[in-house]
Amino acid sequence: MKNQNIYILAIESSCDDTSAAVMQNDITLSNVVATQKIHEEYGGVVPELASRAHQQNIVPVIHQALAKAKIDKNQLSAIAFTRGPGLMGSLLVGTSFAKSMALGLQIPLIEVNHMQAHILAHFIKEEDFNSPGFPFLALTISGGHTQIVLVRDYFDMEILGETLDDAVGEAFDKTAKIIGLPYPGGPLVDKLAQNGNAHAFPFPKPKVKGLDFSFSGLKTSILYFIQRETAKNPNFIEEHKEDICASIQYTIIEILMSKLKKAVKETGIKQIAIGGGVSANSGIRKALKNAESELGWTTYIPKFEYCTDNAAMIGIVGYLKYREEIFSDQSISAKPRYVIP
Structure with missing residues (x-):
């Protein structure tokens, strides 16, 4: 098995992006993502609309992924798919399609935990990118999750801390909505923050025990x-928009970094890897790079396309599981609340 090429078709459908990828061992041959624009007018993801869009997108996305990879479906070694966590309707589309395709091709089926995949995306082979060695700390930050994870091996992970309420991506989007920015607001806050004064408006940082996070109080204080x-001034937002965004972003990054520093102190591990859509944020990337010179950390930041929800990260887990012959049977079902095993 080690001498032959393993081809994994991976399917990701946990939220509002339909994605398919083809992996040749740990190398990405294709990584296709169809983004659903329909949610923008509602200011957030509408689960029913998301699942319907997945049904429309999944066949063309998979077709495109196979075509880009120049792979025939009969060459595939296995089908990997996101089992959870995520939106139930969205997960069902990917799960049922993966099961049907694996059954039709008579090849193994591999379930993948979405959050585990964000972490293991660091092991996709890329030029000019080194994967972290074990053990390392992973900060997974997305629209639905905020976690600090101790990673001892590919499939030996322990959640050290997580959010008690809102995820960090949710905090960005909801505070963006408060100041009138369209959905998704996180990237717009980041863009505006780059020209603002991060210390213009001090916001309170929640006091949460241990390595857990809380962002709901921050959201309320900003509101x-x-x-x-x-x-006092109806034009306040327009006159201070960049400073407001910079101050919000600074506060959120300070919350994340303070917990990360605490985790490093408690574990003695200075290898830090980030993952999830919010890891595309320029302020977070800068804070981590500063920690390399100031605190002696070694930080790992994946390519932008592997930060947001994508199937290549599902594919690398599929490849790692295939090597260990960790397969699923046809009785498997979607699991919207699925903690890292």
Whole structure:
């Protein structure tokens, strides 16, 4: 098995992006993502609309992934898919398609935990990118999750801390909505923050025990602040938008970094890998790079396309599981609440 090429077709459908990828061992041959624009007018993901869009997108996306990879479906070694966590309707589309295709081709089926995949995306082979050695700490930050994970091996992970309420991506999007930015607001906050004063408006940082996070209190304090200031000056947001965004982003990054520093102190591990859509944030990337020179950390930041939800990260887990012959049977079902095993 080690001497032959393993071809994995991977399917990701946990939220509102339909993605398919083809992996040749640990190398990405194709990674196709269909983004659903329909949710923008609602200011957030509508689960029913998301699952319907997945049904429309999944066949053309898989067809395109196979064509780009120049691979015939009969060459595939296995089908890997996101079992969870995620939106139930969205997961069902990917799960049922993966099961049917694996059954039809009579090849193994491999279930993947979405959050585990964000971490193991660091092991996709890329030029000019070195994978972390074990053990390392992973900070997984996305629209639905915020976790610090101790990674001892590919399939030996322990969650050291996680959010008690809102995820960090949710905090970005909801505070963006408060100041009138369209969905998804996180990238817009990042863009505006780059020209603002991060210390213009100090926001409170929640006091949470251990390595857990909380962002709901920050969101509420920003809401009250905006209401108070706009009552005095109706043009307050427009006149201070860049400073507001910079101050919000600074506070969120300070919360993340303080917990990460605590985790490093407690574990003695200075290898830090980030993953999830929010890891594309320029402020977080800069803070981690500063920690390399100031604190002696070694940080690992994947390519942008492997930060957001994508099937290549599902594919690398599929490849690693295939090597160990960790397969699923046809009785497997989607699992919207699925913690890292």
